[in-house]
Amino acid sequence: MARTLIFLVSLLTTIHGAVAQQQRIDSLLKALPKAEAGKLHVDALNRLAFAYTPVSVTEAERLTKESIQEAREYNYESGIADAYRTLGVIYYVRGEYHLGAQYSYEALNLYEKLKDKTGQAKVLNNLALIYLEEKDFEKVKMFSEQSLALKRMAGDSAGVANSYLALAEYHLNQKNFDRAMSLCESARTLYDRAHDWRGSYASFQMGEIFHAQQNYTAALEKYQSALTDSQRTHDYVATIMISKKLGQLFLETQQLDSAYSKLNYAKNLAREKVSRHNEMQIDQLLADYFTGIGRVDSALYYTKTAMAIEREIFNHQKSEQIAMLQMLYNFEKNDRELEFQKKIVRRQYVAIIGVSLILLLTTIFGVKFYKLNKNNLQAKETLIKLNEDIHKMNENLEAMVQERTEKIKFQNQKLIEFTFFTAHEVRGPVARILGLIELSKLDEIQADEKIQILKRLEEAGLELDEVIRQINRKMEKGQLKA
Incomplete structure (x- = not known):
């Protein structure tokens, strides 16, 4: 209870x-x-x-x-x-x-x-x-x-x-x-400290303890106090349970009228509130009550009623168990379907990520390839320009080589002309000077002859000087001819 x-x-x-x-x-x-x-x-x-x-x-x-x-x-x-x-x-x-x-x-x-x-x-x-x-x-x-x-x-x-x-x-x-x-006393103390109305439940349980010890007076006092509280608060579940317990106490103490009154009140309330389990237990107590007063037919009626309610409860529990199993099956089925859908979504998500990565990598490689291709084109253009510059340099170099060659040839020609000119134009005055010098060394030469030799040396020297000047002028003007 x-x-x-x-x-x-x-x-x-x-x-x-x-x-x-x-x-x-x-x-x-x-x-x-x-x-x-x-x-x-x-x-x-x-x-x-x-x-x-x-x-x-x-x-x-x-x-x-x-x-x-x-x-x-x-x-x-x-x-x-x-x-x-x-x-x-x-x-x-x-x-x-x-x-x-x-x-x-x-x-x-x-x-x-x-x-x-x-x-x-x-x-x-x-x-x-x-x-x-x-x-x-x-x-x-x-x-x-x-x-x-x-x-x-x-x-x-x-x-x-x-x-x-x-x-x-x-x-x-x-x-x-x-x-x-x-x-129970500790619980009651905690409830009282908090001014909690549930202290009455502790009192009711104290009544059960006194009841189990067959201290009916103390038990009755606790039950009555708890029943008053439950009725005051319209707590129908507690009222049914306490009334049922009071009916049981009155049966044990042979207070049959009071027992019937409490049990009948509890049964009507249990039927009104559709508390079939309590109703079954009350019918069993009523069967005991009628057995106690010698009314076997009524006792049999309440026994059968209690058994019918028990079967009803059993069938209801069975139906509830089947319904619960069906509900759990549906929940599990829905969970499996949901899990299957989640797997599909996860696979699609993985596929989307994979495709996205491929697209991203393709884009990256495309950009890299574009930049590389652009760099290659720029390098190619640079190389072409460089080749053109080299070609131009080669052409200029050939022209420079040709020009240099021509210049060398010209200079060589000048040298040849200079050599030839030297051999012909310079050699003559030099030879006369050398000859006059040798002639002046002779003992037989008279003084007046020596004067003539010096005059001729002077003339030869002046001639050589003029020749050298002509060579310089021609060299400067590039007029040396063979």
């Missing part, structure tokens, strides 16, 4: 009664159409679905599945994780613990992947409560302690109080009543 209430403590962290909850839902309904498509819209759907969970699990489920579908379209893993966590809560409240655990594990895996410690802490606490129903107490202890450690790290005092209640339920099932009561 306390397990579902503990679960609601974790669920309704910011809700202070049905009026506040309805205001929250109304506010979220108005905000939903304004949320931008994509992640913001998914978050808005998840918040609205979570708000509906204590009011209408059917509407909560519809919104959550819509959120999952949209989150998958945008590959929004955080949105999917939040939606799975809410589905875990929905199926827990319905009593479909297998589905609740399955979705909770899906959410936990995603939160771990995203390194979301807060999300992990919440899901771990939910799993602990689910395994309480499955009576797998080792997992209850493990998940509760893991959740508590994460909440302490985050400084979440309300979350720590919630985990204390989960651990208290574990110790209650282990019949460790002192430890369970200590944890």
Whole structure:
């Protein structure tokens, strides 16, 4: 009984009664159409679905599945994780613990992947409560302690109080009543410090501990206090659970009229709120009640009704499992198709990059080739011009050689003429001078003859001088002739 209430403590962290909850839902309904498509819209759907969970699990489920579908379209893993966590809560409240655990594990895996410690802490606490129903107490202890450690790290005092209640339920099932009561008292202290309305849930669990110890007076006091709070806040899930527990207590204490009153009230509320799992359990208690007063036919009727609801729940769970498998199959199919499309896009992207690189390289090589070709043309033009200059130089050189040759020939001719002229024109005066000198050496020559010789030497010298002058003049004018 306390397990579902503990679960609601974790669920309704910011809700202070049905009026506040309805205001929250109304506010979220108005905000939903304004949320931008994509992640913001998914978050808005998840918040609205979570708000509906204590009011209408059917509407909560519809919104959550819509959120999952949209989150998958945008590959929004955080949105999917939040939606799975809410589905875990929905199926827990319905009593479909297998589905609740399955979705909770899906959410936990995603939160771990995203390194979301807060999300992990919440899901771990939910799993602990689910395994309480499955009576797998080792997992209850493990998940509760893991959740508590994460909440302490985050400084979440309300979350720590919630985990204390989960651990208290574990110790209650282990019949460790002192430890369970200590944890409930610690949780109640944390709630009271924060002026948190959820202290009533700690009181209810204390009632369960007294009930298990058969301290009916103390248990009744705690149950009545918790029921008053749940009715005041219009918390129908808690009201059904507490009324059912009070009916069970009255049956055990043989207060049959009070037992029937509480059980009948709980059954009508469970039927009104479509809480089939609670309705089945209440029918089983009503069967015990009618057995106790000797009305076997009524006891048989409620036994059959309880069995029919149990079959209905089983069939519904089976249908939900099939639907879930189909949904997961569709999701996986869509994921495979999406992955296939991503592969195609990646291949196209690689092809585009390859073609782009080829075009880029072609452009680069084209520019390089153009520049090289341009340089080659310039070099060719330069070479042609250089060849022309060399050709001109060669032509000029030939002309210069020819001119030089002609000049040399001319000079040679001059030399020849000079030699010839020297041999003929110069040689004569020189020979006469030499002859006169030799003649002047003779002893027989008289003085007057010597004077004649000197006169002739003078004439020969003047003649030679004139010849030399003529040679110079002709050399200067280039008039030497053979």
